[in-house]
Amino acid sequence: MMTAVRFQVVVFSAAFALCAAMNPALAQKSYDSGASDTEIKIGNIMPYSGPASAYAVIGKAEEAYFNKVNAEGGINGRKVKFISYDDAYSPPKTVEQARKLVESDNVLLIFGSLGTSTNSAIRKYMNEKKVPQLFVASGASKWNDPQNFPWTMGWQPSYASEAKIYAKYIMKEKPDGKIGVLYQNDDFGKDYLKGLKDGLGDKASMIVMEEPYDTSEPAIDEHVVKLKAAGAEIFISITTPKFAAQAIKKAAEINWHPMHIVSNVSTSVGGVIEPAGYEISQGILSASYTKDGSDPQWNADEGMKRFYNFIAQFNPKANKLDAGVVFGYAAAQTMVKVLQMCGDNLTRDNIMKQAASLKDFEPDTLLPGITINTAPDNFAPIEQLQMMRFKGKTWELFGEIISSDLGH
């Protein structure tokens, strides 16, 4: 006991002496609460329970990625402490958990919290407290608003970006086509529809019919019939999985064969295509920005090799077919990149500055050619996607990487 105490005293005095000696060097290191010489505390909020708990794999993949970074020596010598709480997808609970992370756990920032209304609930608080709310896991376009909310940034391509890409594709392939849109009557659907119109610009009159549906409707057959009757040759289905499958089935049933585009959220082969039927799904179009963990074409890909190694070593329970794992890996990699760029200046100010100056960063699990770029006036990290077509039993990528930026 005595020796232990004495040893501690020695260590403390040695440390003190060192500090005194290195004072000029220390002056260059700056920290906000949550960061120190040895540790960076990152907060996260995920729906581990409740209606959206299928997304919890994202949080688990992120946690595993930070474990991997720690096992390899941390970020500039600092270990990441990842504190992830459950909000059950309920906005009031998100507020409670965010306040707990910021005020009680003293995290440096909140990373990758999931959901649109949950993140909306804490956006004002985070900006008032000036704590970074980085790489929000939601496709709403509202996260790209650096003027009003300089502490909040999205990550994935917004629904509007994706819709703009379809607009570009349509204007190139079928410039005189008539477009029929089926959209879910909520923020997801409306964001999308707006992006589509913005993308079409003065050719928005190509849309001959906009048909909303509510998630409470048991079947959407009637809407599909209406769209066919309106003479649409291009069918854009802004739908969630259950309804996307219904629309594919109904179109085949009434012998309607338009150019059929489904939104990226409904491209799951197991969840949409298989229930609708492989045969009638041939030729359906969509767009993607991540590599598919189940696609053998990536077996020789360097990035995916690292991803598969990561799964084997740090996240063995994860299902690599689950798009959430690929997503969480890439998002966590982006977070680590930003922290590396911060060097020894781990203030919240500098974190936002570095997050807004990412240049051509390529996470391992994004499609080749898709890069992450941000600027002080552009808080939308991913804005590119690649078109894909359903062929046989898989999605086949084709064409170039398309950017939603209208100038390019």
Added chain:
Amino acid sequence: MSAVEDVVEGHEAVEAVPKRAMTLGTGTSVVVLLLLIAVPLFAKNFVIFQLTQLLYLGLAVLALNILTGGSGQFSLGQSAFYGIGAYVTAVMMEQFNIPYFLCLPVAGVVCFGAGFLFGQPALRLSGVYLALATFALATAMPQLLKLNFLEKWTGGVQGLVVTKPDAPFGLPMSQDMWLYYFTLVVVLAIYIFSVNLLRSRSGRAFMAIRDNEIAASAMGVNVALYKTLAFGVSAAITGVAGGLSAIAVQFVAPDSFTITLAIQLFLGMVVGGVGWLPGSIVGAAFIIFVPNIAEGISKGLSGAVFGVLLFLVIYLVPHGARQVAILGQQLAGRLRKN
């Protein structure tokens, strides 16, 4: 009488609580009140926020307690009234710039109307059937809040951000602390009102209906009126609680007022002890803190852990916090004798 009738009549589930047993003794009340006043002075803002949550959720549980413990009617639709209250407050504050302390009474009045109206058809139903009807109300509410023609005011699915009020008269306290004391005053006022209500003529009428409807009407109690009145009062208090929650959380969205909330409130009432008003705060504490404890034990199985804890409570102390309080009282009495 068959088993089914037993359930429908609901005599078993809502035990008759004598009205004196509905409240705390004076000494205990003073201690609890002093604690509620003193604790925030020494706590961090986050803890104060949690305590505020405790107070307004406690208020919502109290409202359900008046309905179920007082008049013997079940409701799984309290989240609907809570949501209406929250939205009325948020829309008035943000779209019409009305001060928050004026919004709360309006939220109460609107919810009283909604509750009273809903009480009319509910008159024909009792027991599990009433629970089911109110359940329908709770499931419908999030969708009604998303309606297009209301979107101008409610913000639709995006919800509405609410500005937190500062402490008035330049008082040197944080927004959280001010809101806590404001909530405490509102909750205390409503608590005292509720205790007096249950001790009044109306309260006796409620309890007479709860214990035996036919006997009550034979005594001259207007059963229909008092049943709807109980619904109205309960809805009004729930609405005020919802309004307080909108101010404290600074955000309202349809997703905040789902059936899960209604079930949580129901749970809070049972854990706190049906018909025992002070138990409402204990019940609220259970629904706020126990999920956090469960999450701390196991993230993947937090739901299962919560279930086990809930099961233990129901198994060991079926009458909830009231039973614990009575046991404590007996123990104290025995110690005093020795």
